[in-house]
Amino acid sequence: MSDLSNQYSIVCIGGMNVDRKFYAKSSLQNETSNPVTSSYSVGGVARNIAENLGRLGEKVSFISVGGRDGDYKVIYDKSAPYMDLSFVKQVDGAATGSYTAVLDQAGDMAIAYADMEVFDQITPDLIQEHEQLLLSADCLVIDLNCPLETVEYIHQFGKDRDIPLVIIPVSSPKMDRLPKELSGLTWLIVNKDETEGFLNHPIENKKDWKESVKKWLDLGIENVVVTMGEEGVMAGSRGEEVVHFPAVHTPVVVDVTGAGDSFCSAVIHTWLQAKPLKDIIHAGRINAHRTIMSEDTVRIDLSRNQLIKDMKENK
Numbered sequence: 001m002s003d004l005s006n007q008y009s010i011v012c013i014g015g016m017n018v019d020r021k022f023y024a025k026s027s028l029q030n031e032t033s034n035p036v037t038s039s040y041s042v043g044g045v046a047r048n049i050a051e052n053l054g055r056l057g058e059k060v061s062f063i064s065v066g067g068r069d070g071d072y073k074v075i076y077d078k079s080a081p082y083m084d085l086s087f088v089k090q091v092d093g094a095a096t097g098s099y100t101a102v103l104d105q106a107g108d109m110a111i112a113y114a115d116m117e118v119f120d121q122i123t124p125d126l127i128q129e130h131e132q133l134l135l136s137a138d139c140l141v142i143d144l145n146c147p148l149e150t151v152e153y154i155h156q157f158g159k160d161r162d163i164p165l166v167i168i169p170v171s172s173p174k175m176d177r178l179p180k181e182l183s184g185l186t187w188l189i190v191n192k193d194e195t196e197g198f199l200n201h202p203i204e205n206k207k208d209w210k211e212s213v214k215k216w217l218d219l220g221i222e223n224v225v226v227t228m229g230e231e232g233v234m235a236g237s238r239g240e241e242v243v244h245f246p247a248v249h250t251p252v253v254v255d256v257t258g259a260g261d262s263f264c265s266a267v268i269h270t271w272l273q274a275k276p277l278k279d280i281i282h283a284g285r286i287n288a289h290r291t292i293m294s295e296d297t298v299r300i301d302l303s304r305n306q307l308i309k310d311m312k313e314n315k
Contacts, residue, residue, distance in 0.1 A: 042079065049261050050079070051083065126150075167185060191228065263288040265287065266286070
C-alpha cells in the first residue's frame with residue numbers, strides 16, 4: 001500500500017470520452033465497406049489525469065457531463081475505483097463524449113470524428129452547484145474541453161480564494177478557451193504548437209523555446225512547462241531560471257496515447273509534495289516514459305511507491 005499520510009484533495013474538471021480506433025487491413029476505399037480490426041478504450045484529458053492521480057493515492061473528485069448511455073457506463077466502471085464520480089452530471093438525450101479514428105495500413109489517421117458537444121454543458125452554473133467541493137480542494141485542475149467562461153470562472157474562483165489551479169490545454173484549436181488574463185494561475189503545462197499559436201511566438205531553437213517560457217511567466221503564471229516531445233521539456237517558475245530537461249530515452253514505444261496526461265499528473269502529484277522543480281519534472285518525465293512503454297492510456301502498474309521506484313531507477 002502507498003503511504004497516504006500526505007494525501008491531497010484534488011478536483012479535476014473537464015473531458016471524459018470513449019476512444020474507438022479502427023485499423024484498416026487493406027487499402028481504404030470510399031463508398032464501400034472496409035475490413036478493419038478495432039480497439040475501444042476510455043479517455044479524456046481531465047479523466048485521464050484524475051485516474052493517474054487516483055492511482056498515485058490522491059483523493060480525486062471529478063466534474064464532467066455525459067449522457068445516459070452505454071459509453072458512460074464503460075467510463076464509470078473504468079474510472080470509479082480511482083475517483084469520486086458523484087459530481088458528473090448525466091443529461092437525458094445527450095451523447096457521452098466520443099472520439100473515433102480510422103487508421104490506414106501505415107497506421108496514419110485517414111479520418112477521425114470527435115463528438116464532444118456535451119462538454120458545452122460544463123457551465124459556470126454547473127460548477128457553482130459544487131462550490132463546497134471546490135472550497136475543500138487542495139488543488140483544482142481544468143482542461144480546455146470546458147467552455148471559455150467556465151475556465152475563466154474557475155481561474156477567478158481559485159485566485160480569489162488562494163486555491164491552486166492547474167490548466168491543461170487539449171489541442172491547439174482549443175487554446176482560444178484559455179483566458180487572456182492569467183495572473184495568479186499556479187501551473188500551465190502546454191506543448192510547442194499550443195504555445196506558438198497563443199503567444200504568436202515561433203519556436204525554432206532552444207533560445208526561442210526558453211523565451212517562450214519567460215513570455216508565459218510574464219503573464220503572471222507561477223509555474224510553466226512547455227513540452228516538445230522527444231526534445232524534452234523547458235520549465236520555469238517566477239523569479240527563477242528557466243531550465244531544459246531532456247526527454248527520457250524510450251527504446252520501445254508501444255503507444256503514445258496518454259503520455260501528456262501522465263506527465264501532467266506526476267507533475268501535479270510531486271509538486272503537492274513540495275519537491276523542487278527538478279524532482280517535479282523528473283516525475284513527469286518518468287511517468288510519461290513508462291506510459292509510452294505500455295499499451296494503456298493510464299498504466300495499470302502505477303502507484304505512489306512504483307513512481308518513486310521508477311524515478312530512482314532512472315536518475
